[in-house]
Amino acid sequence: MDELIRARAELVLLEERPRELLQQLLDVRAAVVAQRSKIDEIIRSRPTVISRLPIELLLSIIHIDIHASYAPQKRKQELASVSRRWRDVILHSPCLWTTVHVASGISSTKTHLERSRGALLDIVIEAAGWSRSKHLALVPCLDIVESHAHRWRSLLVTSSDEHVGDDNDDEMPLTEFIGEKIKHLQFPSLKRVAILGPSTYCGIGYLDFLSVDHAPALEHLELEEFTTLHDIAKPITMLKTLRLEFCVGSGGIGYVPFPYLIPTQALTKLSLSGCMAIFLPPQNSIHFPSLKTLQMFYVTEIRPFMNVLVAPNLEEFDCIPMGDGDASSVAWSGLSFKFTHVRHLSFSRSGSAETYRTPEILYDDIMALCKTFPGVHHVELDAEYLPYLVKPTPIQEPSSNSYGRLPIDLWTELQSLTLDGLHSKWLDPNQFLAWLVDRQMLGLRQLHVKLKNLCSYGTDENHVEHYFPPLYEHLKENCILELDNFPLSLCIHLSSMPADSSLRLHSAKLPTSLMVDVAAAILAGDMDPNVVSLASE
Template sequence: MDEFAEARAALVTLEKRKQGLIAELNDVHAAIRSQRNKLEELIRRLPVSPINRLPDEILLRIFELILIFGTPRTEDKNCCVRWKGQLAEVSRQWRNVILHSPCLWTTIRVSPSWNTARIEAHIMRSSKSPLDIEISPWRNSYALKDRPLLRRLELVVPCAERWRSLTISSVVSSSTFRVLQRLDHLSLPSLTSVWIERFPCCEPGKFDLPFLQPQRAPLIEKIFISGDIGMLKGREIPSSVKTLAVESTSLRWKITSALLLEFVPCQRLTSLCLGNFTNSEELPPNSIQLPLLEKFVSRGGVSAALICAIVAPRLKHFECHELSAYPSLHDRFVAVGGKFSNVDHLELHAGPQRSQRYKPPSQSLRLAFPGRTQARFSTGNTLKA
């Protein structure tokens, strides 16, 4: 009985101690809550940095300026990805804004520097926003049979209906050929801009080229193509195009500037750049009507017949490169009169065969471009303004 009494007394003592500890623990919890509330109140009274007081909409606009417009053209294009990671580490607010803003994830590069995980992350975070697709094939893609390129390309093809712009910049035309093969039968309802370098040498009709078909790319407005452009023969440029730049490197298909313009619906064209086309002298005066054209650039010379054939009452920018010695500039422009009276920016660049003592024919140019306010003339390394 003594042993039983002792055990019972020890239990009672422990129970009392437990109750005391629980009461003490409750007091500690209450003190913690009180202290936490006090700290939060003190934090709220602290002065807030102006950048942290910005609403998410303003912060997003700042990020857009940094990531989209703040990158120099000569800088590594992958720096935007690194900058997003660095900005997301600044604070929770910055991270949330970056990760949940689809407009910051719309540029996708199909290139060696982007792995599949990065491409998939951009596709997911861009939500339903329009996409800018930049395809840069591997330098040794032919040896690899384009397997890495095509694997990455397959990730962006399913969302082709969201493509806003398409850029294919390749160092070899064979890679461009394989890319175009994969994209040939797509529908691109949101596409507004296409840039293709080193278009491959192929027979006309080899590709359907969806961006040249109004029913598959109804919103296309800008087209730049360089390379063997024999595929343009017999095709019409969509009437929705406002900016057209075509540079020919074709040795098989001789397309004159006049023949190209036959494929171009000129009524909506506002900017036209022709590169390395042969000029036809069999053009009637005032036969090419370009009512909305504001900028004309020729990078392979321009004939007097083409100059006289163009009618562009809204033309403001006239630029010609690689002008040959014959015919003279006077002979090219003497018959123009005041047709280009609204041109305020004039650039004429003579070819290397011209004399360094060349002087532009001021009288004929003054008559052809009476309204010019900016003029630049160059021969070889000599530039005159």
């Protein structure tokens, strides 16, 4: 009897067990739901990742975004509306309020001056047209920023070329108007000035505010559409970089203000462009002891300036000659010993070919260029120059079958060669490959060859994809080859290369579609991921 009771009691316990387990399951599920809700609440209550960024890093991101915008003030307002933290960062960061657009109005100007809290200022003055009444509208804001002239760090004056003048309204370039308005001020902190605008002949003295008496700390100057001969009463002795774009003045003659404007002692970078027709100083009469970089873009007469220039420390020369100017053999003749320290040479005619007549390339032109810069390490040229650089030319003697030295051999220290555009003449077998092979056999270091814009000069893309791969196979065996901006389909063709080679795709704006296509090619096995790298400049 006791055994039956115990059995029944055990059965009751067993029957109760599923109900207990079910209740535990329900309790666990409820606990899971509660825990998930708690986690979600914690996540919602926590600030976002970007909100947890240190103030310095967040400010740096906002600063970059605002200054990259075409409408900085509007972008600043948009970012301030994201959150209270962003608003506080923007309102209480002086570096975001140092750029003052004078044309934005009195209220905006005062706000920027107040919130910049004594920091150095970047003044921007913009106007359309040459109407004096339009310029007078800037006066109230100019009066405000003039009282802070001691804080000016940079000045940008720019106007459109829209000629808007009423019948009873005097015409005055914005540059001259601003120069007259501020020429009595002192700018002890001013380091950078850019005056950009339409071609005009301004009155004498309109740039007096740039003299050493008014802006003693000025280091960087850009003058666009520059015309007058004696614009500044005293030279700017501390200037380090200078860009001058000369224009044709009255009577069709361009004027060059040497030696009245250009300081020679401290200048490290000089950029010249435009008409330099009147320029006859004595040979080797202008000395630039500190000049490192010289740029000459679309200059009408290169030879006269290079003839008077003395720059013993010049390291970089960048030139785009005027298409209808002197040939290279004329421009560089007799200058062989003046520029032996130049290490970087960029010489292009492609920019002028659209507007000006481009003269035929002659052997003497190439030889003159190579002789003038014998010590270069890095050279960038239009691809059309290549056949002439490596083409042996018969020595000019009667009944002689001997050949002279290759022009490129004059560059005995050459380390890298960049060719812009794949010229159709060297898609076929050419002397360049033979020259690279000879270079290897002589035990010289491999040349770094960079090819840019493979389908320029009207070369058919299908033609390139058909003929270039065999050429590429030979090139990569005899040089360090880099390709910049070329069709992805061609990249697929070139991907079956040995592992010790490298292929780089460069693009100023590397599109997402290209990255997706490359990734798909890698996944499909059409491209080896070990030999491909993507670079966005």
